[in-house]
Structure formats: structure tokens, C-alpha cells
Amino acid sequence: MSRWTVPYHHGSLPEALMDGVARAVTEHGVTGVSLRDVARQAGVSHSAPAHHFGSKAGMLTAFAARGYDLLAESVIAEVAAAWANDGAAELAAIGRGYVAFAIGHPAEFEVMFSPDAIEIDDPRLHAASEAAYAVLTSAIGRCAREGRLHGRSPEVVAVAAWSMVHGLSALWLSGRLAERITEQDPHRLAAAVSSLFVESILPA
Numbered sequence: 001m002s003r004w005t006v007p008y009h010h011g012s013l014p015e016a017l018m019d020g021v022a023r024a025v026t027e028h029g030v031t032g033v034s035l036r037d038v039a040r041q042a043g044v045s046h047s048a049p050a051h052h053f054g055s056k057a058g059m060l061t062a063f064a065a066r067g068y069d070l071l072a073e074s075v076i077a078e079v080a081a082a083w084a085n086d087g088a089a090e091l092a093a094i095g096r097g098y099v100a101f102a103i104g105h106p107a108e109f110e111v112m113f114s115p116d117a118i119e120i121d122d123p124r125l126h127a128a129s130e131a132a133y134a135v136l137t138s139a140i141g142r143c144a145r146e147g148r149l150h151g152r153s154p155e156v157v158a159v160a161a162w163s164m165v166h167g168l169s170a171l172w173l174s175g176r177l178a179e180r181i182t183e184q185d186p187h188r189l190a191a192a193v194s195s196l197f198v199e200s201i202l203p204a
Contacts, residue, residue, distance in 0.1 A: 014052055014062075016042045021063045025107035030114045035059065060111050061118040061125050067108030068128035074101035075135050087143035088198040094139055095165045095194030096187065102169035103186050109169065136162060148202040157201065164197055165190065 020042030024033045035049040035056055053059035078097030084090035102109045140158045171177040172186045183189045
């Protein structure tokens with residue numbers, strides 16, 4: 001039995017399977033995940049994943065949708081904790097929340113951005129993805145109303161902000177960034193990078 005395996009006894013079976021996916025992705029990567037291994041990781045019957053999700057792609061799609069839910073929760077919690085009094089502060093908080101999510105949930109982060117492994121047209125996945133992105137576009141809209149975009153396209157600013165924190169997250173998770181910088185705390189680094197972005201791109 002794997003050291004990650006926790007036998008399923010009670011509670012939500014789909015949730016137990018999702019936790020099994022997280023452990024399987026951590027051990028084998030997205031391409032190495034199988035329905036049988038997830039069942040083993042979750043401590044359930046071999047038929048349980050197929051019964052609930054239909055296929056490996058369906059299971060990973062549900063896992064990615066959960067990832068977008070967790071992402072939205074992370075950025076909203078960071079915004080609330082920051083007591084952001086303007087759009088720029090809200091956007092900086094979203095950046096910190098994004099990186100915190102990626103660092104805390106690397107398996108979900110990997111699957112969410114593995115389009116060949118998931119059903120990208122799935123309605124549940126689409127809704128979760130749009131809800132998470134709406135947090136970002138809402139903050140950009142607030143910046144626009146406050147006159148901070150200075151003629152820039154809201155769409156371009158949103159893509160730039162997303163690209164920055166997504167790239168930072170991916171670089172940190174790859175392990176290659178830590179060897180090139182003195183800052184070894186990803187949360188402090190995310191705060192510094194997010195602040196640099198809003199101060200440079202969205203001055204008052």
C-alpha cells in the first residue's frame with residue numbers, strides 16, 4: 001500500500017476520489033494517472049472512479065473544475081484579508097492569492113492547464129473557469145473606473161496580470177526559479193511581483 005493511500009470509510013466518495021487524483025498526479029504526473037491507481041489512492045473499489053466520472057478524462061475534468069473553485073476561493077480570501085481600498089490593491093491581492101493557490105495545490109494547477117487531458121468543453125469546467133476569471137476582470141473594471149488603466153485595453157491588462165502570476169507560479173513549481181533569486185519565500189515573492197505590476201502599470 002502506498003504511503004499516500006488512506007482507506008475510504010465514510011463521507012463523500014467523489015471528494016475521496018478527488019483527493020486520490022491529487023495524490024496520483026503528485027506521484028505520476030497527469031499522463032501517468034489511471035482510474036485504477038486513483039481508486040487505490042482513495043482506498044475504494046476499482047470500479048468507483050469509472051462509475052462516478054465515466055472515464056479518466058471525465059475524472060480529470062472534475063478535478064480541474066475543483067481546481068478553479070479553489071483558485072477563486074484563494075483569491076477572494078486574499079482580497080478580503082487585504083481590505084483593498086482601490087482596484088490596484090485588489091489586483092495585487094488577486095496576484096498573491098493566485099500564487100498561493102498554485103503553491104498550495106500544485107496537482108490541480110497542473111491538471112487545469114493540461115488541455116489534452118481534460119474535456120475543455122465541459123459545462124461544469126467552463127462555469128468554474130469563468131467564475132475564477134471574473135474575479136480578475138472585476139478588479140480590472142474597478143481599476144478602469146478609477147482611471148488607472150491610462151487608455152490601456154482592459155483585456156490586455158487582464159491578460160498581462162494573469163500571465164505574470166501564472167508564469168511566476170509555474171517557474172516556482174518547476175524548481176528553477178529558487179536557484180536564481182535570493183528570496184526563498186514564494187508568498188513574499190508574489191507580493192513583491194504583484195506590487196511591482198500595479199505600481200508600474202496602474203499608477204494612480
